[in-house]
Amino acid sequence: MSQHAYRFGALAILALGAAAALGAVQLGLGGLSAPGSGLWPFITALVIIFCGLVLIVEDTPDDYETWTRRSGKVGIAFVALGVFIPVLQLLGIILAAFLLLTFWIRFLSREPWRLTLVLAVAGSVGLYLVFGQFLEVPFPVGIIGRQTGLEFGL
Amino acid sequence: MDIFDGIATGFATAATAQNLLYVFIGVLIGTVIGVLPGLGPSATIALLLPLTYTLEPATAVIMLAGIYYGSMYGGTITSVLLRLPGEAASVVTSIDGYEMARQGRAGAALGISAVGSFIGGMVAVVGLMLLAPTLADIAVGVGPPEFVALAVLGLLLVTYLGTRHPFKSLAMAGIGLLLATVGQDPITGATRFTFGQLSLIDGFDFVAIAMGLFGVGEILHAIEQDQAVKALTSKVRNIWPTRQDFRDSAAPIARGSVLGFLIGVLPGGGGVVSSLASYGAEKKLSRNGRHEFGKGAIEGVAGPETANNASSTSAFVPLLTLGLPSNVVLALIFGALTIQGITPGPTLIDDHPDIFWGVIASMVIGNVILLILNVPLVGVFVQLLRVRPGILGAFALLITMAGVYSINNDLNDMWVVLGFGVLGWLMKKTGFEPGPLVLAFVLGPILEGSFRQSMLLSDGSLGIFVQRPVAGVVFGLIAVFLVWSTVMALRGRLTSGAEMIEHAAADEAELEALRSPAAPEQDRADADGGGDARATTRTTTRSRHEEED
Known part of the structure; x- marks a missing residue:
């Protein structure tokens, strides 16, 4: 079965097109002389369905990239970004950025520790200076900032 | 306002300290x-x-345009030195440019590219100044059916020329159009596809889609690729080309400027198509030339590099005069303007002369900066390749x-x-290019609005699209194009970007130089006429390098 997994792409397109067409009909198609809200979405849905049908017949597996260990890395990178958002609320932009950069450069890119720390410090402080100070973006204030009253990106 | 007033306004806008700073940052x-x-x-x-939210509209576009044509200069450096098209x-360019580098003439190749790009850019700016106001005048009279025709043509060409799988791209374009309908119906006010979510009433946020699909998606994809760094082997010396080089390149640069400008103006035009066309033309013309193409002919560097810069400048013509972005990069710039509450269109030149002329004037300044940056500082930019x-x-x-x-x-x-x-x-990862989706998302509201207006004008007769001369001709072209591509598809000879490169290559050896073990990957790189998927190209070329080493 796995050699047919790529066909899922075409089926997803087809399903999306069909759902959109149904939704468009419910919105009311009207007529060509008095187009309803659903007419244009219906036309685009037809294009999508048409492409889905063509793809079922003629799509080939060769432009689907295979899943490798590196794909897993992307998954980890994504989770790290997801963790970054609540950490930003908790610790402020500088520490959150520092942790993200450290994790990323050291563990995903496997750079040496010294380079990692230099880049992470420079990157997180630089980010705060550009966004927090120069562009005056009000980042959430973290625990340290609230406790100490030093709200400079902490 | 006549052209000279316009040019004066433009330079007055572009030469303010802030705009000079941002054109510099952009390039x-x-x-x-x-x-x-x-x-x-x-x-x-x-x-x-x-970041453009906080800027003046003219400044924002000046910077973004600088990024676009600046990348045309920068991409050459890696093509020539490493055969990795940036x-x-x-x-x-990597065909003959890399050969020149192997023969110790990397400096001349880079120098002539910079000079050619500069001349191409300048010719295109002058063309833009002369052509755009006239076109804008004509465009005011262009009706909804013509807009439908041009938008459809542009979308089809981008989906077709850009990618190896036209139907996948077309499906993406369809989804982009569909996403654009989410929210309130602009005419009746009914909510569409919001599923009861209040946040969707204004529709999907363009910035979120563009940043996510392009920015984050591309970076995640790059992380997945091989991270080996290719060491630089050729030294860059004598960056200024010799007198003979200039003599050999003069005609290709002249032809590249004109060809690039003309291709850039067309819907779906822009970087890739123009450089391929120029390379093909130069090779045909060079039969009796001094240099053999594929073996380090400077003509094969000068022409395409000139053409791609000329076309990335003239691609602004349809955006600034009709309000139709002709490729994905320009769709993003269109988005940046709408964020600022400005809808590009035929009236832009009168309503916002500072934007219209300021952007054009900034291109003159930007190209001068690029020439200055590129000739002496190539060595510095090359060091950037060490960034993993x-x-x-x-x-x-x-x-x-x-x-x-x-x-x-x-x-x-x-x-x-x-x-x-x-x-x-x-x-x-699955070969569905995000480019057409984003372009279609931008064109969606224009297309829907024009289509519904056309239907109201004609009282529901689709004949309006063929009876009006301009729309009729464009739809005729679309029909011919569709029939031709279907016939080719049925015969299994779909011409995609990869095959255009194959046509451009002279012989097997040259083709090998362009291909990599995963050859079909090559043409994904041109999805936007500006190369949003180049990570793929780089990686495949890179893996071939490693095999050679």
Whole structure:
């Protein structure tokens, strides 16, 4: 079965097109002389369905990239970004950025520790200076900032 | 306002301290990302969209345009030195440019590219100044059916020329059009596809889609690729070309300027198509030339490099006069303008002369800066190649996240962009290009509005699209194009970007030089006429390098 997994792409397109067409009909198609809200979405849905049908017949597996260990890395990178958002609320932009950069450069890119720390410090402080100070973006204030009253990106 | 007043206004706008700073920042970023692996002009422009909120509209477009044509210069550097096209429009340059580098003439190749790009850019700016006001005058009289025709033609050409799988791209374009309908119906006010979500009433946020699908998606995809760094083997010396080089390149540069300008004006035009066309033309004309193409002919570097820069400048013509973006990069710039509450269109030249003429004038300044940057500083930019994609990705994503937050100071926006980012990465992995989706998302409201107006005008008769002369001719072209491509598809000879490169190559050896073990990957790189998918090209070329080493 796995050699047919790529066909899922075409089926997803087809399903999306069909759902959109149904939704468009419910919105009311009207007529060509008095187009309803659903007419244009219906036309685009037809294009999508048409492409889905063509793809079922003629799509080939060769432009689907295979899943490798590196794909897993992307998954980890994504989770790290997801963790970054609540950490930003908790610790402020500088520490959150520092942790993200450290994790990323050291563990995903496997750079040496010294380079990692230099880049992470420079990157997180630089980010705060550009966004927090120069562009005056009000980042959430973290625990340290609230406790100490030093709200400079902490 | 006549042209001379306009030019004066333009330089008055472009020469303010702030705009000079931003044109410099733009071309510098453009050159840098042209060199760097993993980031193309469309991803970069998408990532920087939030920063343009705080800028004046003219300043924002001046900077974004600088990134676009700056990347055309920067992409050449890696093509010549490493045979890794930094962006898709430089793919053909790597044929003869790299050969020249192997013969110790890397300096001459880079020098003539910079000079050619400069001349091409200047010719295109002058053409833009002369042509655009006239076109804008005509465009005021262009009716809804013509807009439908031009938008459909542009979408079809971008989906077709850009990618190896036209139906996948067309499906993406359809989804882009569909996403654009989410929210309130502009005419009746009915809500469409919002599923009861209040936040969707205004529709999907363009910035979230662009940043997620392009920016985050492309970076995630680059992280996945091989991270080996190719060591530089050829030294750059004597950057200024010899008198003989100039003599050999003069005609290709002249032809490249004109060809690039004309192709750039067409819907779907822009970088890649023009450099391929120029390479093909130069090769045909060079039969009796002094140099053999594929063996380090300077003509094969000068022509395409001139053409890609000329076309990336003239691609602004349809945007500034009709309000129709002709490729994905220009769709992003269109988005940047609408964020500012300005809808590009035929009246832009009268309503916002500072934007119209300021952007054009800034291109003159930007090209001068690029020439100055590129000739003496090539060595500095080359050092950027030592930046590993992983590190670059970390910084780019962090800046993206901060940028997203800065739009509304809302953490939820970060989640939205992250979500679209994963979608963009999955799309790249499965061969569904995000480019057509974003372009269609921008064109969607224009297309729907024009279509419904046309139907009201004609009282529901589709005949309006064929009876009006301009719309009729464009739809005729579309029909011919569809029939031709269907016939070719049925005969199994679909011409995609990869095959255009094959046609451009003279013989097997040259073709090998362009191909890699995963040859079909090559043409994905031109999805946007500016190379948003170049990470793929880089990686495949790179793996071939490693085999050679």
